[in-house]
Amino acid sequence: MKELFPFLKKVYFFKDLPDGQVKKIQEVCHQIEYQPGQLIFEEGSHADRFYIVAEGAVEVWKDYRLPEKDLLAVHERGHMFGEMALIDELPRSATVVARQPTRLFYIDRDDFQSIIQNNSEIAISILKSVTDMVRSSNEYFVENLRERARELETANQALQEAQEELLRKDRLSTLGKFSSLILHDIRNPLSVLRSLAEMTMLNCSEPEKVKRNARRIIAEADRLNQIASELLDYSRGEIRLNMSIVNLEKFFNRILEAVEEKFQARNIEASMDISIFEPVIMDEQRMFRVFYNLADNARKAMPQGGKFSIKAFKADQTLKVEVSDTGVGMDTSIQRKIFDPFFSHSDEGGTGLGMSIVKSVIEAHNGTLFVSSKPKGGTTFRVTLPLIE
Numbered sequence: 147m148k149e150l151f152p153f154l155k156k157v158y159f160f161k162d163l164p165d166g167q168v169k170k171i172q173e174v175c176h177q178i179e180y181q182p183g184q185l186i187f188e189e190g191s192h193a194d195r196f197y198i199v200a201e202g203a204v205e206v207w208k209d210y211r212l213p214e215k216d217l218l219a220v221h222e223r224g225h226m227f228g229e230m231a232l233i234d235e236l237p238r239s240a241t242v243v244a245r246q247p248t249r250l251f252y253i254d255r256d257d258f259q260s261i262i263q264n265n266s267e268i269a270i271s272i273l274k275s276v277t278d279m280v281r282s283s284n285e286y287f288v289e290n291l292r293e294r295a296r297e298l299e300t301a302n303q304a305l306q307e308a309q310e311e312l313l314r315k316d317r318l319s320t321l322g323k324f325s326s327l328i329l330h331d332i333r334n335p336l337s338v339l340r341s342l343a344e345m346t347m348l349n350c351s352e353p354e355k356v357k358r359n360a361r362r363i364i365a366e367a368d369r370l371n372q373i374a375s376e377l378l379d380y381s382r383g384e385i386r387l388n389m390s391i392v393n394l395e396k397f398f399n400r401i402l403e404a405v406e407e408k409f410q411a412r413n414i415e416a417s418m419d420i421s422i423f424e425p426v427i428m429d430e431q432r433m434f435r436v437f438y439n440l441a442d443n444a445r446k447a448m449p450q451g452g453k454f455s456i457k458a459f460k461a462d463q464t465l466k467v468e469v470s471d472t473g474v475g476m477d478t479s480i481q482r483k484i485f486d487p488f489f490s491h492s493d494e495g496g497t498g499l500g501m502s503i504v505k506s507v508i509e510a511h512n513g514t515l516f517v518s519s520k521p522k523g524g525t526t527f528r529v530t531l532p533l534i535e
């Protein structure tokens with residue numbers, strides 16, 4: 147191996163050694179060859195020698211046997227590997243595989259330790275070289291960490307920009323859906339209001355017709371106000387309650403009076419059973435919208451008529467309210483969606499926000515809302531509200 151001596155003189159472990167010391171190392175060097183893909187040593191194995199690449203290249207792998215293995219380095223001509231395990235006397239920390247046809251020089255553990263023990267110059271040279279290597283590795287890893295940090299920062303910035311773009315598109319989509327629903331819902335009562343106003347002008351000499359039209363105009367105006375209130379509550383997100391003392395019997399009588407004309411038009415029989423007579427504290431205006439929405443949904447579910455009931459009672463310091471109808475009912479897939487914004491199961495239209503806001507208002511009162519229903523078997527909503535003493 148005539149080329150071995152000048153080759154060793156260029157290896158960084160031995161570059162500062164005098165020729166005599168390099169010759170001692172040359173005397174214990176052996177040669178071995180590997181084919182592409184051939185294992186040189188494996189992570190966790192006993193360290194019995196270290197290697198110097200004479201020709202070809204080797205790959206250094208972490209977790210080589212696992213699917214998420216990582217390539218740590220590629221060593222080419224003049225590079226050494228496997229020496230750290232001989233110095234610290236620990237198992238191999240990585241797996242090394244030949245990348246291409248490769249020729250290596252190696253020194254066995256016993257020869258390596260003997261040279262170090264008997265030749266202080268070689269030991270000091272190796273110590274310096276290992277120190278330089280560790281420093282270089284530290285600088286490499288620090289720079290690598292910095293580069294990865296820069297890449298992560300760039301990726302994070304790109305992610306934020308993509309997220310903002312998605313949110314912008316989602317807002318535009320929501321706005322489009324909002325606009326369609328709003329226009330659909332507002333055009334109907336506006337059309338009715340115009341027709342009633344024209345009929346009132348034509349029949350202004352007939353007081354009864356004027357009164358009837360006026361009541362219907364007020365009802366349609368209330369409907370528009372209801373739509374506006376739902377949109378405002380949804381757009382605000384957070385519901386701020388305006389609590390007051392409420393007499394439940396009067397409160398639920400107002401609900402039935404508000405839907406009376408629409409119920410009569412569909413031949414719906416309404417009943418009320420209120421067994422709690424003490425006043426309660428709630429946001430009366432918003433809770434009125436809650437039970438009005440539930441009653442109006444029941445009306446939509448009974449196009450051919452039916453029965454509607456409201457039952458309120460006290461149980462364990464809570465107010466329990468059951469709102470039931472004998473309408474068309476809902477299957478489980480619809481029940482899972484009824485509280486989603488913009489979801490509407492009725493053919494009569496609506497913003498699709500009513501039930502979402504119903505749930506939000508009840509939860510703002512620290513209450514709960516449950517629904518039980520089955521196709522053609524009617525629906526019951528159960529509302530539970532804590533009683534504030």
